[in-house]
Amino acid sequence: MFQVKRTVRGFTVGLSVLMLATRALSQTPADTPPLKPATxxxxxxxxxxxxxxxxxxxxxxxxxxxxxxxxxxxxxxxxxxxxxxxxxxxxxxxxxxxxxxxxxxxxxxxxxxxxxxxxxxxxxxxxxxxxxxxxxxxxxxxxxxxxxxxxxxxxxxxxxxxxxxxxxxxxxxxxxxxxxxxxxxxxxxxxxxxxxxxxxxxxxxxxxxxxxxxxxxxxxxxxxxxxxxxxxxxxxxxxxxxxxxxxxxxxxxxxxxxxxxxxxxxxxxxxxxxxxxxxxxxxxxxxGNPVVRQPGVPEIVDVFVAGSEGVNTYRIPSMLLAPDGTLLAFCEARKESQDDASPTDMVLRRSVDGGRSWLPTQVLVHGIGNEALMNPCAVVDRATNTVLLACMKANKIGPNRNQHFLLLSQDNGQTWSEPMDIGDRIANYNDSFVPGPGVGIQMQSGRLVIPGYAGTPDEVLEENFYSRVLYSDDHGQNWTLGAPVPQFSDESQAVELRDGSLMLNVRGNMGMSCRGVAISENGGETWSRFYWDRALKECPCEASLIRYGCDEKDGKNALLFANPDNSGECYGILERTKMTVRASFDEGKTWPVKRLLHPGPSSYSTMVRLPDGDIGILFEGGEKHRREWIRFARFSMAWLADQG
The missing domain is CATH 3.90.1580.10 (paralog of FGE (formylglycine-generating enzyme))
Incomplete structure (x- = not known):
């Protein structure tokens, strides 16, 4: 049955609507032939x-x-x-x-x-x-x-x-x-x-x-x-x-x-x-002939492969769509080992055909000596058509060791500014802040939001960190570090809800085996509500969260979430597996659609909505362990909704 709930500015697409759309775009019986062609x-x-x-x-x-x-x-x-x-x-x-x-x-x-x-x-x-x-x-x-x-x-x-x-x-x-x-x-x-x-x-x-x-x-x-x-x-x-x-x-x-x-x-x-x-x-x-949009099998291609180009391991993906439609895929190139503290470059590959092929790797920042360039988190400023890449430099993991940098591109990722240390441009600065990783967002107000987490200067243990966001209201010239969410947490991703509030979806390190959710009514300055979403099971790991949509006017119909869904198996087992994508049609209250993308080892991911309505996901994984490659997969909403 075609069921729709009205809202003030549009309507919410329910699961029944999605399933109707995936059967076939033709509304007529499949066994009824069209009128015979002209002679x-x-x-x-x-x-x-x-x-x-x-x-x-x-x-x-x-x-x-x-x-x-x-x-x-x-x-x-x-x-x-x-x-x-x-x-x-x-x-x-x-x-x-x-x-x-x-x-x-x-x-x-x-x-x-x-x-x-x-x-x-x-x-x-x-x-x-x-x-x-x-x-x-x-x-x-x-x-x-x-x-x-x-x-x-x-x-x-x-x-x-x-x-x-x-x-x-x-x-x-x-x-x-x-x-x-x-x-x-x-x-x-x-x-x-x-x-x-x-x-x-x-x-x-x-x-x-x-x-x-x-x-x-x-x-x-x-x-x-x-x-x-x-x-x-x-x-x-x-x-x-x-x-x-x-x-x-x-x-x-x-x-x-x-x-x-x-x-x-x-x-x-x-x-x-x-x-x-x-x-x-x-x-x-x-x-005429019936028109059917086939769900299809996701297209999957390698983007970064461990051991290639003299790099031991590629990790921590970030991906966004540049203003001209170019896909930008960022990650850490860990040159000597898989470890977080390995000397690391920040690298980029671009795709101009929707992720089907990728241009050669660009090194945006070289990690010199023992430096680790970490946690890419990219965002687009729609007002200036500028791509901003936030990252940090760490000589040693832990608080009081981080410098925070911003790189800018005004030609859709072809060229980049020199890294700018923005520590002195951050109000409430805390050098333990870790951006993202993943992607930032721009709210309808124009505010740029970089999700992440931070502790306090005297907190050394990672479990004492709290998710929070870095935000800018002047196109990235100056930034403010928002208040922490009220529960121990770390890596996070953000979306803007229909009512203009900010949702922060966070990785929990408290043995909860599920994601945490914080809501802010003022764009991440403070948090009015926090809860554990037990529908989003996890073995603690960064996840990806985006709003799927067509444009600013009518694109607010679904939230998409992806993470390794090996819930119930993670404690006592180190490997993360089962990269899974979910959809919500009620602003994250429920997640009725769930589809397995990769059954094997998998880890961090980042998603984007492509111009043709498909979804792209850049994710870590492998056949034997989760750090063999970073791959790009594109799939349709029809594939995601096909629960058969």
Whole structure:
């Protein structure tokens, strides 16, 4: 059952929604074939489906092909964060698409209902688009139409929609660039000729000329639901893309009778909650091959391998996505032994293809003599597009031995500043502070947060340390060490919750065999609550925690957590095993989804959400012991949710 809980700004995606999304993006019975392909390869061939009551539905053939999806560089009225990068997309098979948006007349013939009745600006003419229809209702119409017609119907994917809208053109609109909007009145119903008139509603379909492939009202009139969950574009070539496995908003395309002209462009993307139903939202249907986003097996590649490049052991990974989409993987290169105090370099590898391959290793800081460069913890400042890497230098493990450094990159990790000692720029400075390791976050307020732990100058034993965060409100120029959490703990990771509070997930060294959680209402300055989360079992070890999401507006639908889940086996057994990923849909209160990634020895990890909606995890592990390699794995939310 599709169940959704509403919130003030969006909705929470529950497990039932996630499981629904993983079955297949098609909403129609798998054994129902699509309408037979057109006899020719050219676009524009028409056919008609007869509906009850003498109503018909006209379809246009769209052939297979390749096109550039998204906006051109510098396109007028563009939304760069939503419509870039432009990238080649191939649709491997043709499909039929509704010549018009589904009308009220067609809706009533198939569904027997009228959800628009009594609603403002709905439009009275039965030839106007069916509106006040949310995404699930549009998908239900396609399923009902399949049963009526005996052939498979579904909503178009976003790629199918833009390909059909462009109809072989590369301009802003399918009728040209129209920089001054002189021609838009003749091709689309938009704010200028619909909303700003006495008749404030969608217009009857087909009054404007069709695009070059015979489709009407692809720009304006009503925005049209697509099958996909919304996500950022990944950028590389794609074949039959179907969007991410799960997100919190669905895609809308085409602009509407209430939007400005620039929002009717061929590349313009919208996203709304699936429950949204308004006068300016409708849909059209397609009949083609079923679209299935396969869960797939995680892709796993070596990034750092013990014994390579003259390094004894690679440890303590940190990973983030640079502003341009480059993956940055940091770690310690322990040159002589596995020990924490081994002479250590801080190293980096970059990936420009989503982690499938990695550029050669860069040494960011050389550890000289007996120095250990430790605990990388990276964060991105979105306001300045700067990557900051926090780390520390230790000549000997323990308090009163640490210097704290910051390295900066303003070109997505290609080059870096010299290490800057920031000890004199930290308020409440404590030289026992240990950053991360893992990743920091930037809160919606702009505050940069580096999680970690510290003791007091006279506390030597590690079990007397307390988790806390280092934070900056001026883009890393100055820092403050926050108050300790109220329980013994150490390595930690942070996320911002929906209500703006900060959650710190901490490693516990008190024999609790589970993770600790601290909540701060003031961004890590003090802590209002602490509890032990017994659902997150652990053999004490650093874990990774991120918020999975699509963008700042709609990406707050899940928390992901990963650690070696050999709970109940750790005390008396030194080895950590069973790298496991979990998902929570209620801000960490419960963790209903759990999937084993690597059954063997494993240890520290760090995660990131990739631009295409997949998840990347950089983790330590091996076949015989946990320090053989650091590998990168990418997997989909569909794989994570597949509990079968």
């Amino acid at each position: 020719g390869a050219n676009p524009g061939e028409h056919t008609t489906i007869k509906l009850p009551g003498g109503v018909s539905l006209e379809l246009v053939w769209i052939p297979a092909g390749t096109f550039l999806m998204g906006q051109r560089d510098g396109e007028q009225d563009a939304y760069p964060n939503k419509e870039t990068p432009q990238h080649p997309v191939t649709l491997s098979s043709g499909y039929w698409m509704g010549k018009f948006e589904v009308t009220k007349e067609q809706w009533k013939a198939v569904m027997g209902t009228a959800p628009w009745e009594g609603r403002p600006s709905a439009g009275e003419d039965l030839k106007t688009p069916a509106n006040y229809v949310d995404w699930s209702s549009a998908a239900a119409f396609a399923e009902a139409l399949t049963k009526v017609a005996g052939v498979n119907f579904r909503l178009p994917t976003e790629a199918e929609w833009e390909y059909a809208c462009r109809a072989g053109t590369t301009t802003r609109f399918y009728w040209g660039d129209d920089p001054t909007y002189d021609a838009i009145d003749g091709h689309a119903w938009w704010r200028g000729n619909a909303a700003n008139t006495e008749l404030k509603c969608p217009r009857s379909v087909g009054q404007k000329p069709p695009n070059p492939w015979g489709l009407c009202d692809m720009s304006g009139n009503v925005s049209e639901w697509c099958q996909d969950w919304h996500s950022f574009y990944f950028g590389g070539p794609a074949t039959d893309p179907a969007g991410p496995a799960i997100a919190s908003h669905r895609v809308l395309r085409g602009g509407s009778w209430i939007t400005i002209g620039g929002q009717c462009r061929s590349s313009r993307r919208y996203h709304e909650e699936p429950l949204m139903a308004r006068s300016d939202i409708g849909f059209r249907v397609t009949s």
